[in-house]
Amino acid sequence: MIEESWSPPEVLVTVDLVIFTLREQELSVLLVERGVAPYRGARALPGGFLNHAGEDILDAAHRELREEADLDVARLHLEQLGTYGAPGRDPRGRVISVAYLAIAPELPDPVAGTDAADAGWESVQDVLFGRTKLAFDHLRIVTDGIERARSKLEHSALATAFCRETFTIAELQQVYEAVWGVQLDPRNFYRKVQKVPGFIEPAGQERRATKGRPARLFKAGPTTVLHPPLVRPESIDSEGAR
Amino acid sequence: MIEESWSPPEVLVTVDLVIFTLREQELSVLLVERGVAPYRGARALPGGFLNHAGEDILDAAHRELREEADLDVARLHLEQLGTYGAPGRDPRGRVISVAYLAIAPELPDPVAGTDAADAGWESVQDVLFGRTKLAFDHLRIVTDGIERARSKLEHSALATAFCRETFTIAELQQVYEAVWGVQLDPRNFYRKVQKVPGFIEPAGQERRATKGRPARLFKAGPTTVLHPPLVRPESIDSEGAR
DNA sequence: TTATCTTAATGTCATTCTGACAGAAAGGGG
DNA sequence: CCCCTTTCTGTCAGAATGACATTAAGATAA
Numbered sequence: 001m002i003e004e005s006w007s008p009p010e011v012l013v014t015v016d017l018v019i020f021t022l023r024e025q026e027l028s029v030l031l032v033e034r035g036v037a038p039y040r041g042a043r044a045l046p047g048g049f050l051n052h053a054g055e056d057i058l059d060a061a062h063r064e065l066r067e068e069a070d071l072d073v074a075r076l077h078l079e080q081l082g083t084y085g086a087p088g089r090d091p092r093g094r095v096i097s098v099a100y101l102a103i104a105p106e107l108p109d110p111v112a113g114t115d116a117a118d119a120g121w122e123s124v125q126d127v128l129f130g131r132t133k134l135a136f137d138h139l140r141i142v143t144d145g146i147e148r149a150r151s152k153l154e155h156s157a158l159a160t161a162f163c164r165e166t167f168t169i170a171e172l173q174q175v176y177e178a179v180w181g182v183q184l185d186p187r188n189f190y191r192k193v194q195k196v197p198g199f200i201e202p203a204g205q206e207r208r209a210t211k212g213r214p215a216r217l218f219k220a221g222p223t224t225v226l227h228p229p230l231v232r233p234e235s236i237d238s239e240g241a242r
Numbered sequence: 243m244i245e246e247s248w249s250p251p252e253v254l255v256t257v258d259l260v261i262f263t264l265r266e267q268e269l270s271v272l273l274v275e276r277g278v279a280p281y282r283g284a285r286a287l288p289g290g291f292l293n294h295a296g297e298d299i300l301d302a303a304h305r306e307l308r309e310e311a312d313l314d315v316a317r318l319h320l321e322q323l324g325t326y327g328a329p330g331r332d333p334r335g336r337v338i339s340v341a342y343l344a345i346a347p348e349l350p351d352p353v354a355g356t357d358a359a360d361a362g363w364e365s366v367q368d369v370l371f372g373r374t375k376l377a378f379d380h381l382r383i384v385t386d387g388i389e390r391a392r393s394k395l396e397h398s399a400l401a402t403a404f405c406r407e408t409f410t411i412a413e414l415q416q417v418y419e420a421v422w423g424v425q426l427d428p429r430n431f432y433r434k435v436q437k438v439p440g441f442i443e444p445a446g447q448e449r450r451a452t453k454g455r456p457a458r459l460f461k462a463g464p465t466t467v468l469h470p471p472l473v474r475p476e477s478i479d480s481e482g483a484r
Numbered sequence: 485t486t487a488t489c490t491t492a493a494t495g496t497c498a499t500t501c502t503g504a505c506a507g508a509a510a511g512g513g514g
Numbered sequence: 515c516c517c518c519t520t521t522c523t524g525t526c527a528g529a530a531t532g533a534c535a536t537t538a539a540g541a542t543a544a
Contacts, residue, residue: 212491454520
C-alpha cells in the first residue's frame with residue numbers, strides 16, 4: 001500500500017486526564033472550563049496538545065495537570081486508560097487523544113490554570129446522568145474511566161490510593177461504596193479486607209476519634225494484586241466487558 | 243502555554259496488532275517479517291501507518307490485518323490494548339502506535355502481504371523468553387497483551403473466542419491452561435464452568451470422538467461477564483497491576 | 485458518676501464454594 | 515470380552531460467604 005508518492009498522514013495528539021477523588025463520600029472528577037475554542041466555556045477534562053514533537057505522552061499528561069489545574073502532584077500515578085481518535089471528534093482537524101486515569105485522596109481545591117477559565121471537582125453522578133455536559137467525547141472517556149476504576153478495585157489495591165497515608169477500615173469501605181455505588185456490610189468488609197495478605201497493615205496503635213469508639217489506623221501494604229479478589233456484588237451495571 | 247506563534251506538533255500514527263491463537267495447545271502470536279526499513283527482515287507485529295488523515299484507527303487496524311496477513315476476518319473483535327509513544331521508539335520520527343488485541347480460534351496459515359516478507363504464527367513462549375527477537379518495542383506490547391488476555395480470561399467469556407463454534411469443556415480447559423500456563427483439575431473445572439450462568443450452553447446432543455468417551459458439545463452463551471469469576475491460581479506471575 | 489449514644493471490633497451460624505480425590509460411564513482396540 | 519482412554523458424576527473436609535447478634539471503647543448528656 002505504500003507507494004512512491006505516499007507519505008503517512010500527520011495528526012495532532014492530545015492527552016486527557018480523568019482524575020477521581022472522594023469528596024464528602026461522593027465520587028468526583030476533575031473538570032475545567034475551557035478558556036479557548038472549540039467548546040469555549042464548556043466543561044471538559046483537563047488536557048491539551050503535546051508541547052513539542054519530542055515530548056513523552058506521559059510527561060505531557062503530568063504537565064497539563066500542573067498547567068490546567070495547578071495540581072503539582074508529582075507522585076500521582078497516571079495509568080493509561082485508552083486512546084480516542086474517531087475522525088471528526090475535534091473540529092480543529094484530525095486529533096487523537098490519549099486518556100490517563102488517576103486516583104487521588106481528597107486534595108486542595110484546584111486553581112484555574114492558563115488554558116482553563118476555571119477548574120474544580122464535579123460529581124461523577126451529575127456527569128453520568130447528563131446534568132453536567134462535557135465537551136468532545138469526554139463523557140465517554142469518563143464512563144470508561146469509571147468502569148476501569150470499578151474493575152480495578154476488585155483486583156488491585158487501588159482503593160488505598162483514594163485514602164490518605166493512614167486510614168480506617170470504615171474509610172476504605174466508603175471508597176468501595178462510592179465507586180461501586182453499593183452498600184456493604186461493615187462486619188463482612190472488615191473481615192474480608194483483613195484477610196487479603198499484604199493489602200493493608202496496621203499503622204501504629206494510634207487512633208483518631210470523632211464520636212464513637214476510636215478506630216485503628218492502617219496503611220497501604222506492599223501487595224498490589226489482591227488475592228483473593230474483592231468481588232463486587234452482581235447488582236451494579238458494569239456495562240459489559242466490551 | 244499556547245502563544246501566538248505556537249502550533250501543536252504533528253506526529254505519525256501507526257496501529258499494531260496482537261493476534262493470539264492456540265496451535266497444538268500452545269499460545270501463539272501472529273508475526274510478520276518486515277519487508278521495509280526500519281528493522282527490515284526483523285520479526286514484528288503486523289501493523290502500519292494510518293492510510294489518510296481521516297481514517298478511523300480501528301478501521302486502520304482491520305485494514306492492516308487484511309493487508310499484511312491476508313486474514314480477512316471481518317468478524318474478529320479487536321480490543322484496544324494501549325498506546326505506545328515513547329520518543330525515539332521509531333527512527334522515522336515521532337511515531338505513536340495504538341495497539342489492538344484479538345483472540346482467534348485456529349486459523350489458516352496467514353499469507354504474506356504487501357509490506358511483509360513473511361507472516362506466520364510464532365510461539366509466545368519463544369517471544370517472551372527472547373528466543374524470537376522483535377522490532378521496535380513490540381516485545382513490550384506482546385507482554386502487555388498476554389497479561390491482558392490472562393486477566394480477561396478470569397472475568398469475561400473471552401476463552402470461548404479461542405474455540406470454534408462448538409467445543410468441548412476439555413477444549414475450553416486447554417485454552418485456560420495455555421494462556422495461564424498452569425494445569426487445572428478437569429473435574430473441578432467442569433463443575434465451575436458449568437455453574438457460571440450463561441457462560442456456555444449445550445449445543446445439540448452431538449458429540450465428537452477420538453479415543454475415549456465422547457464429549458458433549460457446547461457453544462458460547464450470552465454472558466460476557468463471568469459471575470462468579472474464574473480466578474487463576476496464585477502461582478503465575480502477573481507482573482503486578484502497575 | 486452514671487446512663488446513653490455512637491461507632492468499632494469480634495462472634496456465630498447456616499450455606500455455599502473450593503480443592504483434592506474416587507469411581508462410574510461410554511466408547512475404541514486388541 | 516478385557517483393557518485403555520477420556521468424559522462425567524460423586525464425595526468430603528476445609529475455607530469462604532452473607533446475614534445477623536453481641537461486646538468494646540470512647541464522647542456526651544443527665
